[in-house]
Amino acid sequence: MTDTITIKKPFDAHVHLRRGAMLRAVTPYTATRFDKAIVMPNTDPPIDTLDAAIEYKNEILAALQHSNVLQNVRTLFEPLMTMYLTKGLTPQEIERAAIGAEGTKIYAVKSYPYGATTNSQWGYRDILEAKDVLKEMERVGMPLLLHGEVHLNEHGEEEDPYDGERLFIADVLPRLLETYPKLKVSLEHMSSAQAVDFIEKNGKEGRLVATVTPTHLMYDRRQAFSGGYRTLIHMKPLVKTSDDRERVRDIATKGLPFVFAGTDSAPHPESKKFSSCCVFGVFNSPVALELYTQIFDELGALDKLESFVSVNGPRFYGVEPSAETITLVKKDWQTTEPVVTDEGVKVWPICNTVHGLGNETIHWQIKG
Numbered sequence: 001m002t003d004t005i006t007i008k009k010p011f012d013a014h015v016h017l018r019r020g021a022m023l024r025a026v027t028p029y030t031a032t033r034f035d036k037a038i039v040m041p042n043t044d045p046p047i048d049t050l051d052a053a054i055e056y057k058n059e060i061l062a063a064l065q066h067s068n069v070l071q072n073v074r075t076l077f078e079p080l081m082t083m084y085l086t087k088g089l090t091p092q093e094i095e096r097a098a099i100g101a102e103g104t105k106i107y108a109v110k111s112y113p114y115g116a117t118t119n120s121q122w123g124y125r126d127i128l129e130a131k132d133v134l135k136e137m138e139r140v141g142m143p144l145l146l147h148g149e150v151h152l153n154e155h156g157e158e159e160d161p162y163d164g165e166r167l168f169i170a171d172v173l174p175r176l177l178e179t180y181p182k183l184k185v186s187l188e189h190m191s192s193a194q195a196v197d198f199i200e201k202n203g204k205e206g207r208l209v210a211t212v213t214p215t216h217l218m219y220d221r222r223q224a225f226s227g228g229y230r231t232l233i234h235m236k237p238l239v240k241t242s243d244d245r246e247r248v249r250d251i252a253t254k255g256l257p258f259v260f261a262g263t264d265s266a267p268h269p270e271s272k273k274f275s276s277c278c279v280f281g282v283f284n285s286p287v288a289l290e291l292y293t294q295i296f297d298e299l300g301a302l303d304k305l306e307s308f309v310s311v312n313g314p315r316f317y318g319v320e321p322s323a324e325t326i327t328l329v330k331k332d333w334q335t336t337e338p339v340v341t342d343e344g345v346k347v348w349p350i351c352n353t354v355h356g357l358g359n360e361t362i363h364w365q366i367k368g
């Protein structure tokens with residue numbers, strides 16, 4: 001039985017760090033566990049220019065410099081910045097961003113379907129409308145990151161949220177790939193059997209990849225509805241059936257070079273997360289690496305963990321995997337406390353014992 005594993009320091013291909021006090025509170029949890037992370041641009045206002053991305057990156061680096069959590073911890077963490085595919089994003093800005101004008105390169109552009117999730121009000125209703133920008137991204141090799149859900153039908157009515165990803169895979173993604181045969185595309189937070197089927201068939205390094213969250217590996221609808229709806233794991237795409245979860249677990253642990261970790265850690269204040277009109281997004285950076293390890297262990301796939309969390313992601317983005325390592329040990333622990341911002345706001349990670357869904361004991365921990 002393996003009870004210790006050392007891997008190259010991981011790469012988080014999908015994280016939300018927010019801004020201000022929330023950013024200062026949550027960023028150290030990513031920076032201590034991950035070598036680099038692809039930082040999502042759906043802040044308010046959205047990051048859709050190179051200058052805005054540079055300012056945002058500076059805020060992240062400043063927060064790490066002044067962090068109490070990081071006292072005595074050396075971190076070389078590098079945030080890799082993205083831009084939001086708003087109607088204001090121009091082909092000229094893509095070109096500037098791709099070459100790293102002003103010393104900062106942009107690593108990807110993220111598409112949110114209008115209205116589907118947190119701060120998605122600036123997204124296109126139909127991504128294929130963004131012709132000139134997509135063409136330029138294809139030309140310069142800028143990856144497109146997809147929140148792959150259809151939220152509204154052609155009459156502007158909401159689709160069943162459990163069907164959003166299936167509809168996107170059946171209709172939008174094939175058209176996008178056909179129209180832009182060289183565009184680099186990542187289907188983010190794959191959550192359904194239909195997405196797994198599509199990626200298994202069409203996934204290819206450098207062309208079409210997919211990321212997987214710990215939340216979609218851990219949970220299905222049975223937990224989401226255990227004793228009332230459990231807003232702790234409310235996110236888009238919604239967690240789905242046990243069959244969907246099994247399929248996502250299966251593809252994640254196969255060792256495919258075009259499937260890798262993106263935590264989608266997305267913190268919200270306690271007051272919003274547990275209100276009746278609760279927000280989309282699951283905060284998981286304090287436990288994500290441990291949960292990935294636990295699931296790979298359960299499925300007898302620890303030998304595939306390093307490529308999934310530390311190697312495939314950097315390859316897609318054209319950066320080197322980390323030269324540092326991190327060691328995890330098989331030892332039970334629990335998370336009992338929220339992260340608290342310097343303004344006194346509480347943020348609860350998944351798998352906490354207070355708002356938990358049962359089975360909150362985590363079986364792996366970082367050797368510190």
Ligand SMILES: [Zn+2]
Nearest residue numbers: 014040264266
């Ligand atoms: Zn996200």
